[in-house]
Amino acid sequence: MANFVFVTGGVLSSVGKGITTSSIGKMLQTRGYKVTTIKIDPYVNVDAGTMNPYIHGEVYVTDDGGETDLDLGGYERFLNLNLPKVNNITTGQIYQTIISKERRGDFLGKCVQIVPHITNEIKRRIRLVAKQSKVDIVLVECGGTVGDMEGLPFLEAIRQMRLEDGFANTLYVHVALVPILDVTSEMKTKPLQHSVNELRRIGIQPDIVVARCRKMIDLEALRKIALFGTIPENAVFCSYKVSTIYQVPLILDEQGMGKYICKRLGIPQKRPKWNEWKRFVSSVENPHFEVKIGLVGKYAGLADSYISMNEALRHGGAACRASISIDYIKAEQFERDMTKLKLLRNYDGIFIPYGFGPRGTEGKIKAIGFARENDLPFLGICYGFQLAVVEFARNKCGLEDANSTEVNRETTNPVIDLMPEQRGVKYKGATMRLGAHKIRIKKDTLAYTLYKGEEILERHRHRWEVNQDYWNVLQKHGLIFSGESPDGKRMEILELPDKFFFFASQFHGEFKSRPSSPDPEYYGFVKACLDKKQGKTKAEF
Numbered sequence: 001m002a003n004f005v006f007v008t009g010g011v012l013s014s015v016g017k018g019i020t021t022s023s024i025g026k027m028l029q030t031r032g033y034k035v036t037t038i039k040i041d042p043y044v045n046v047d048a049g050t051m052n053p054y055i056h057g058e059v060y061v062t063d064d065g066g067e068t069d070l071d072l073g074g075y076e077r078f079l080n081l082n083l084p085k086v087n088n089i090t091t092g093q094i095y096q097t098i099i100s101k102e103r104r105g106d107f108l109g110k111c112v113q114i115v116p117h118i119t120n121e122i123k124r125r126i127r128l129v130a131k132q133s134k135v136d137i138v139l140v141e142c143g144g145t146v147g148d149m150e151g152l153p154f155l156e157a158i159r160q161m162r163l164e165d166g167f168a169n170t171l172y173v174h175v176a177l178v179p180i181l182d183v184t185s186e187m188k189t190k191p192l193q194h195s196v197n198e199l200r201r202i203g204i205q206p207d208i209v210v211a212r213c214r215k216m217i218d219l220e221a222l223r224k225i226a227l228f229g230t231i232p233e234n235a236v237f238c239s240y241k242v243s244t245i246y247q248v249p250l251i252l253d254e255q256g257m258g259k260y261i262c263k264r265l266g267i268p269q270k271r272p273k274w275n276e277w278k279r280f281v282s283s284v285e286n287p288h289f290e291v292k293i294g295l296v297g298k299y300a301g302l303a304d305s306y307i308s309m310n311e312a313l314r315h316g317g318a319a320c321r322a323s324i325s326i327d328y329i330k331a332e333q334f335e336r337d338m339t340k341l342k343l344l345r346n347y348d349g350i351f352i353p354y355g356f357g358p359r360g361t362e363g364k365i366k367a368i369g370f371a372r373e374n375d376l377p378f379l380g381i382c383y384g385f386q387l388a389v390v391e392f393a394r395n396k397c398g399l400e401d402a403n404s405t406e407v408n409r410e411t412t413n414p415v416i417d418l419m420p421e422q423r424g425v426k427y428k429g430a431t432m433r434l435g436a437h438k439i440r441i442k443k444d445t446l447a448y449t450l451y452k453g454e455e456i457l458e459r460h461r462h463r464w465e466v467n468q469d470y471w472n473v474l475q476k477h478g479l480i481f482s483g484e485s486p487d488g489k490r491m492e493i494l495e496l497p498d499k500f501f502f503f504a505s506q507f508h509g510e511f512k513s514r515p516s517s518p519d520p521e522y523y524g525f526v527k528a529c530l531d532k533k534q535g536k537t538k539a540e541f
């Protein structure tokens with residue numbers, strides 16, 4: 001039977017529950033335990049797929065095609081896992097199940113209530129993950145802040161799990177902010193005390209408190225947290241500011257958190273093996289080189305919109321001992337003022353990320369054209385791939401009005417068009433082409449050099465694709481499609497062999513990138529940026 005570790009958050013959101021959850025997972029993994037992680041999102045959406053990335057951050061895509069909260073990406077990267085979509089539980093899913101059961105007559109004669117029907121469904125889903133994943137420990141991160149109205153049924157469900165699964169098999173970890181006052185430099189534990197009280201009012205006594213603070217909390221603050229939280233002093237830990245998030249499991253373990261968790265769950269204390277992790281952290285922290293990337297996008301004001309892409313670029317950087325600095329450049333500015341394009345010369349490479357809808361596309365197309373003509377290393381992902389096709393069609397194939405029908409339905413040269421199976425789709429939720437699909441790679445191409453094989457499995461999230469009617473003309477003018485779907489009906493990778501590095505994919509390599517094994521297209525791009533910057537005539541892989 002699996003043990004459960006529940007992570008709640010207090011005082012305010014974005015306090016680092018996700019990183020704490022991943023760090024607990026890492027401390028257990030390095031001790032040889034198998035873990036999985038669940039994210040509970042108390043919003044009423046069934047999944048994150050219909051939410052605006054500019055407000056909520058990126059939509060993370062799982063192998064099995066789930067459109068999930070970005071925290072799942074954090075877990076996958078930290079813990080080197082491939083999680084299924086059932087590991088993201090939302091209020092929408094719970095109610096959808098219960099209401100359809102009610103309509104079917106499963107509860108005939110009964111009044112359907114939050115307790116027990118909703119809470120039972122929450123517990124059923126958490127236990128299902130435990131059963132299917134066959135792990136030693138299931139980590140459950142409860143999104144939002146303790147006291148939020150939406151979160152109450154979830155907290156009630158995890159409260160009940162202690163009664164049903166036993167004290168020894170359940171652990172509550174509460175993460176809350178300890179602010180430091182500007183004027184007196186004092187660490188203030190009162191907001192944290194209040195959030196612990198709120199949790200207790202709901203019936204949950206935390207076993208461990210993680211204080212999130214700018215600095216390591218002092219002894220006085222620690223003692224106060226323990227005293228008012230009714231927990232031993234050695235169950236209070238501090239997640240202070242570090243130079244990279246990948247340091248967090250190390251600093252928590254140094255404070256004895258891994259040891260304490262094992263003791264409390266009654267599982268054997270094993271010596272953690274941190275070597276590989278420490279090697280990665282050290283290469284991130286001690287770079288020899290720097291690579292500057294210009295990311296030209298639509299959601300450029302919020303770095304979280306591109307979190308997996310940012311991380312994948314950093315993984316690529318760590319592998320070449322390069323620090324990565326990314327400037328988020330609003331694509332629309334190039335539409336108003338073409339002279340601004342020359343600013344792109346300040347970068348070692350140009351990156352065009354995913355995107356939806358017409359806004360900013362002309363600016364992105366101009367940026368791609370600038371990168372191509374000036375032979376700046378270029379990587380395009382999904383929309384970036386599609387718009388690279390549009391740019392090439394317009395400026396190399398003479399199809400002046402080439403476009404995607406997502407941007408202009410009336411274009412006479414729809415080089416990017418809706419996939420045939422998308423034509424009848426009316427519903428927006430979970431209806432794109434999603435998740436992992438196989439891709440066949442052509443030999444003697446850059447793609448083959450990077451992926452070192454003929455078949456790969458990569459994650460997707462799109463409705464449009466390269467229109468078959470234009471494959472010939474594009475290829476005739478020098479564009480190479482070096483990856484395609486195994487049935488040969490869909491183009492997946494493009495490259496321009498006469499350029500230093502010009503590469504784009506319909507899929508999203510970033511979702512499979514991991515700290516110690518960067519995704520090949522991201523690694524290739526960063527390496528090419530570095531090689532070009534160092535004056536090499538050819539990128540060396």
Ligand code: GLN
Pocket residue numbers: 353354355356357381382383384386406461462463464465
């Ligand atoms: N909007 C494009 C499509 O749906 C690209 C999607 C993406 O970039 N994820 O096909």
